[in-house]
Each structure stands twice: as structure tokens, then as C-alpha cells.
Amino acid sequence: MQLLATALLLCLGICTAAAHDDNGLARTPQMGWNTWNKFGCGISEETVLSAARALVSSGLRDFGYEYVIIDDCWQAPSRDPQTQSPRADPTRFPRGIKAVADEVHELGLKVGIYSDAGKFTCGRRFGSLDFEEIDANTYASWEIDYLKYDNCYNEGRAGYDLISFERFARMSRALNATGRPILYSLCNWGEDGPWNWATTIANSWRISGDITDKFDRYDDRCPCTSAIDCKLPGFHCAVTRIIDYSAPLGQKAGPGRWNDLDMLEIGNGGMSYDEYVVHFSIWALVKSPLVLGNDVTKMTSETLSIITNDAIIAVNQDPVGSPAVRLWREPQEAGGTVQLWAGPLANGATIIALLNTSPISQIVTIDLEKDVFMDSDVAQQKAAYRLFDLWQRADESNLVSRWGKDVGVFQSQVPSIYVDAHQIKVWKAVPADAALAVKEQYRLH
Numbered sequence: 001m002q003l004l005a006t007a008l009l010l011c012l013g014i015c016t017a018a019a020h021d022d023n024g025l026a027r028t029p030q031m032g033w034n035t036w037n038k039f040g041c042g043i044s045e046e047t048v049l050s051a052a053r054a055l056v057s058s059g060l061r062d063f064g065y066e067y068v069i070i071d072d073c074w075q076a077p078s079r080d081p082q083t084q085s086p087r088a089d090p091t092r093f094p095r096g097i098k099a100v101a102d103e104v105h106e107l108g109l110k111v112g113i114y115s116d117a118g119k120f121t122c123g124r125r126f127g128s129l130d131f132e133e134i135d136a137n138t139y140a141s142w143e144i145d146y147l148k149y150d151n152c153y154n155e156g157r158a159g160y161d162l163i164s165f166e167r168f169a170r171m172s173r174a175l176n177a178t179g180r181p182i183l184y185s186l187c188n189w190g191e192d193g194p195w196n197w198a199t200t201i202a203n204s205w206r207i208s209g210d211i212t213d214k215f216d217r218y219d220d221r222c223p224c225t226s227a228i229d230c231k232l233p234g235f236h237c238a239v240t241r242i243i244d245y246s247a248p249l250g251q252k253a254g255p256g257r258w259n260d261l262d263m264l265e266i267g268n269g270g271m272s273y274d275e276y277v278v279h280f281s282i283w284a285l286v287k288s289p290l291v292l293g294n295d296v297t298k299m300t301s302e303t304l305s306i307i308t309n310d311a312i313i314a315v316n317q318d319p320v321g322s323p324a325v326r327l328w329r330e331p332q333e334a335g336g337t338v339q340l341w342a343g344p345l346a347n348g349a350t351i352i353a354l355l356n357t358s359p360i361s362q363i364v365t366i367d368l369e370k371d372v373f374m375d376s377d378v379a380q381q382k383a384a385y386r387l388f389d390l391w392q393r394a395d396e397s398n399l400v401s402r403w404g405k406d407v408g409v410f411q412s413q414v415p416s417i418y419v420d421a422h423q424i425k426v427w428k429a430v431p432a433d434a435a436l437a438v439k440e441q442y443r444l445h
């Protein structure tokens with residue numbers, strides 16, 4: 001009886017209070033900007049505020065990039081000795097975090113902060129493990145809207161799903177108890193498979209080790225080849241590695257709970273235009289959060305053109321919230337692979353993408369009937385579809401900006417598509433009889 005009561009109590013603690021997916025946030029994947037990829041630990045109030053101002057002046061805010069996230073190294077060397085509350089580095093953030101948050105809010109943006117479910121953060125500042133309530137309450141008092149929660153120095157409290165779950169659920173409950181809706185972005189690098197247990201406690205969870213600004217470079221510091229059974233997630237994960245991790249995980253995500261492929265590297269200089277287009281497209285298709293990681297105060301027009309492709313952003317923010325999945329992946333003799341991805345969008349549309357990670361161009365025929373619509377009913381399999389190429393913006397002249405170039409009507413197959421090395425083609429497919437009517441509605445908006 002005693003044992004049963006204990007088990008029940010444990011279950012009440014773990015099983016009830018943690019339904020953080022009901023915080024109403026991230027109904028579509030969150031979008032924003034984060035300090036880490038460009039600035040690392042070298043941040044200050046000025047880094048954050050100048051980026052926030054640039055999000056407004058560049059127009060990025062109006063494309064949906066709304067969270068300004070202060071990553072690691074904002075903390076003072078120690079907690080407040082009296083209250084044990086977290087406090088900010090007095091030289092980097094002399095006015096404290098609340099003053100910064102107020103200014104970010106005045107710009108019509110939201111503000112995020114970073115901590116760690118361990119004794120220290122990855123940058124060896126104080127972590128939140130065993131300080132969850134006091135930290136959540138402090139963040140709420142600073143009017144924080146978003147928490148990225150890392151996994152360094154976790155004192156070995158990992159290795160089993162339930163142990164990881166409980167460590168991260170504690171912060172979920174603490175955030176919930178503050179009464180302030182705070183988006184919870186869990187960052188345990190895919191350890192113990194958070195897609196299986198974080199769906200009820202977090203709004204998003206990282207699926208792999210940290211991204212690096214490279215397309216396909218193999219690096220042993222990112223040692224795993226698949227997200228499943230990865231015991232050492234590592235870091236320095238190239239874009240194509242993370243794409244491979246993400247491929248089987250789409251089924252677990254949906255409104256309020258997303259697979260996070262890590263922050264974007266577009267504009268940081270390590271990849272070509274075509275490679276950054278691949279990076280942005282796949283992140284959008286699988287409904288990853290789109291969190292910029294470049295210096296938004298200094299951007300080339302090429303960088304801006306990628307991250308403001310609103311046809312691609314609309315795929316990411318589609319209200320159905322159903323990640324695209326990889327239908328097939330074919331290794332090429334020259335190295336790399338050709339991959340076909342597809343997924344449903346609102347209003348009966350379908351997103352289709354053909355990715356070539358190999359170093360040479362390919363000519364590929366897509367089988368609409370047998371590949372893309374294989375799980376659909378016969379009428380859908382046999383239907384004709386009008387395709388719009390979302391990276392060719394030939395329709396800009398008539399202000400239908402959410403549509404790419406109309407490349408014609410196809411039935412059963414799309415033959416002989418030329419796709420260059422490290423390039424992706426992304427189409428929105430709409431039943432041919434409906435396409436022009438739907439397009440007309442967009443024109444009216």
C-alpha cells in the first residue's frame with residue numbers, strides 16, 4: 001500500500017503537471033534571431049539591441065522573425081549570494097536583462113534567454129539544475145518570452161528517457177507555474193530521443209549536436225550518422241548530416257511541438273548561395289524553428305533574399321503544421337545523394353522538394369503517382385497538378401509574392417528535372433483545376 005501510494009505520487013508529479021504543449025505558443029514554428037552562431041560568448045547589451053533594431057529596419061520582423069534570443073554568457077560569475085537568483089554580467093549588461101527586454105518589447109519584438117539543465121552552462125556560467133523555480137520566476141519577472149535550455153554539465157542525469165524527461169520537465173513545470181507564457185525550447189541535442197518524450201513538456205527540442213557553417217563536411221566531433229540511438233550527439237554537424245537526422249522524425253512534430261534542426265547559418269559565410277538555399281528550404285519544410293544566426297546589422301542582399309523568401313517561410317508557417325518527409329534517398333557514384341521530400345500543406349496543396357547533395361549535376365524524373373501521392377487515394381494519385389517553383393520568383397511583377405514561378409501542369413510524372421550540385425528545387429503542387437482559383441485568392445489579399 002505504502003509502495004503503491006509512493007508510485008501514485010511519483011506519477012502525479014511526473015504525469016500531470018507537465019503538459020507544456022498547452023502553453024498556446026509555437027502553433028507554427030518559432031522564428032527569430034539568436035546571438036550564438038555569430039557572436040558566441042562575445043555578447044553585450046549592445047549586441048542584442050543593435051540586432052533587435054536591425055530586425056525592424058531590415059523588415060525581417062515583418063516576415064515573422066520575432067524572438068530576439070540572448071544565448072549563453074549573459075550571466076554574472078555567480079548567482080546573487082542572498083537570494084540565489086540569477087543575475088546578469090555587470091559589465092556586459094550593466095542595466096540588467098529587464099531593461100534590455102523592455103527595449104526589445106518596445107520594438108514590437110519578443111525576448112528570449114538561455115540557461116542549462118546542468119550545474120553549469122556550456123560556457124561554464126551557472127546552470128539551472130536544482131534552481132528551476134527561482135530561475136523561472138526571475139525570467140518571468142524580467143518579462144522573458146522564450147527559454148532555450150541546454151544540456152551541458154548535467155551530472156550524468158541522462159542516459160535513460162525518464163531521467164532526461166524528468167530533468168527537463170522540472171523547468172517546464174517551473175515555467176508554467178510562473179503564469180507567464182514562455183516558449184520552452186529544449187536543447188539536449190537529441191540525447192535520449194526527446195521527440196519521444198518532450199512533446200508534452202516543450203515547444204521544440206533539438207534533434208542533433210550543434211550545427212556548423214558547412215554543407216557536408218564530415219567531422220568526427222559530430223559522430224553519429226543517425227538521430228536514433230545516438231549516444232554522443234557532439235557538435236560541428238554539417239547541414240546534410242542534420243538533414244539525415246531529421247528525415248525519420250517528422251511524424252512526432254505538430255502545432256506547439258517541433259523538431260529543432262538548430263539555428264540558421266545563412267549569412268555566416270561558410271556555404272555557397274545554393275547550399276544556403278538547401279539549408280533554409282529543408283529547415284522550412286520539416287517545420288524546424290527558423291532562428292537566424294548571422295549578423296543582421298550587416299547583411300548582403302543575397303543573404304536577405306534567402307531569409308525573406310516568403311513563399312518558403314509560408315511553407316514553414318503553414319497552419320497544417322505537418323513536416324515534410326523524405327520519400328527516398330539515392331546514393332550517387334560521385335558521392336552524396338539525391339533525395340525526394342514531400343508533405344501536405346493547407347488547402348489541398350503539397351510541397352515537393354528534390355535535393356542533390358552530390359558534387360555533380362543530376363537529371364531526375366519525379367514520379368508523382370508512385371512516390372509523392374503513393375499514400376493518397378486513387379483520384380489524387382491520378383490527378384494533374386500545377387507546380388510553382390518557390391525559388392524562381394518570376395511572378396513578383398504581379399505582386400503574388402507567396403507564389404513562385406508557374407512551371408506548368410504535370411500528371412503522373414515530372415520528367416527530366418535538371419538539379420545542379422548542392423542544389424534544391426522546391427515546388428508547391430496544387431490540383432490543376434483548383435490552382436488558378438486559389439492563386440486568384442492570394443492576388444486579392
Ligand SMILES: *[C@@H]1O[C@H](CO)[C@@H](O)[C@H](O)[C@H]1NC(C)=O
Nearest residue numbers: 019020022023176179180181
Ligand atoms: C500551464 O499548463 C496548463 C495545463 O497544460 C495550461 O492550460 C496553461 O496555459 C499553462 N500556463 C502557462 C503560463 O504556460
